[in-house]
Amino acid sequence: xxxxxxxxxxxxxxxxxxxxxxxxxxxxxxxxxxxxxxxxxxxxxxxxxxxxxxxxxxxxxxxxxxxxxxxxxxxxxxxxxxxxxxxxxxxxxxxxxxxxxxxxxxxxxxxxxxxxxxxxxxxxxxxxxxxxxxxxxxxxxxxxxxxxxxxxxxxxxxxxxxxxxxxxxxxxxxxxxxxxxxxxxxxxxxxxx
Numbered sequence: 001x002x003x004x005x006x007x008x009x010x011x012x013x014x015x016x017x018x019x020x021x022x023x024x025x026x027x028x029x030x031x032x033x034x035x036x037x038x039x040x041x042x043x044x045x046x047x048x049x050x051x052x053x054x055x056x057x058x059x060x061x062x063x064x065x066x067x068x069x070x071x072x073x074x075x076x077x078x079x080x081x082x083x084x085x086x087x088x089x090x091x092x093x094x095x096x097x098x099x100x101x102x103x104x105x106x107x108x109x110x111x112x113x114x115x116x117x118x119x120x121x122x123x124x125x126x127x128x129x130x131x132x133x134x135x136x137x138x139x140x141x142x143x144x145x146x147x148x149x150x151x152x153x154x155x156x157x158x159x160x161x162x163x164x165x166x167x168x169x170x171x172x173x174x175x176x177x178x179x180x181x182x183x184x185x186x187x188x189x190x191x192x193x
Contacts, residue, residue: 002059006045012038017061019044028061029082031071031089037063051082060086070094070131077126079119088112096175098131100124103149103171149174152185161193169193 005028007021014035017028028046038044046061047068060082062068067089074085074097088097091112100108101124109120149170156166166189173180173188180188 002048002050004045005048005059005061006043008042009038009044017044017046019046019061026059028059029086030061031067031086032091033067033089033093034061034063049082058082064094067094070097073127073130074123077119077123079122084114087114099171099175101127101131103167104128105167105171148180148182148185151182152189155182155186156189156193159190165193 005019005021005026007019007026009017010020010025011018012035014032015030017030018025019028020026028048030046034046046063047065048062049060049068049071051058051060060068060071062071071082071085071089074080074088075082080088088109092100092108096108099105104124106117106120106124109115109123110117115123152170153163153166156170157163169189169192170185173185173192177184
């Protein structure tokens with residue numbers, strides 16, 4: 001398994017790169033998210049996932065380990081292939097996908113080209129317990145924000161609001177400022193409801 005590639009960037013487009021490693025050019029498929037994080041430096045290092053099929057060996061590259069880990073989780077879902085997972089990571093950032101899964105936001109996942117209602121529901125059901133921590137103990141903002149989110153949702157329920165009313169508002173507030181306190185989140189939510 002090729003897990004990382006370092007070399008000289010020879011060609012660059014929004015969907016693929018060619019990386020020269022000691023005279024061998026590797027074609028690496030990338031997401032728009034990875035493309036946006038690349039610098040103009042000639043030297044490049046990417047985390048990779050090698051997909052082996054009967055008729056091809058395809059290399060997918062990711063700027064961050066967490067994006068690769070999310071890609072691997074997405075392709076483990078029945079009905080999601082590597083190209084669909086790459087298109088998901090091109091349409092939404094890894095954090096947005098994780099938030100949508102954790103908040104069970106079917107509409108956000110379904111908004112991605114090629115994802116229907118049943119596939120979006122399957123992604124949420126199969127991954128909601130797996131995305132809070134992605135990879136080598138690397139906790140994303142979700143671990144902290146998710147407990148704040150739950151506290152804020154519960155408090156708003158006590159105040160008479162339904163989860164359906166408050167989930168999108170809370171997620172937007174946390175997305176805009178993940179450092180916000182629970183009290184701050186609740187105040188902002190009450191102003192927007």
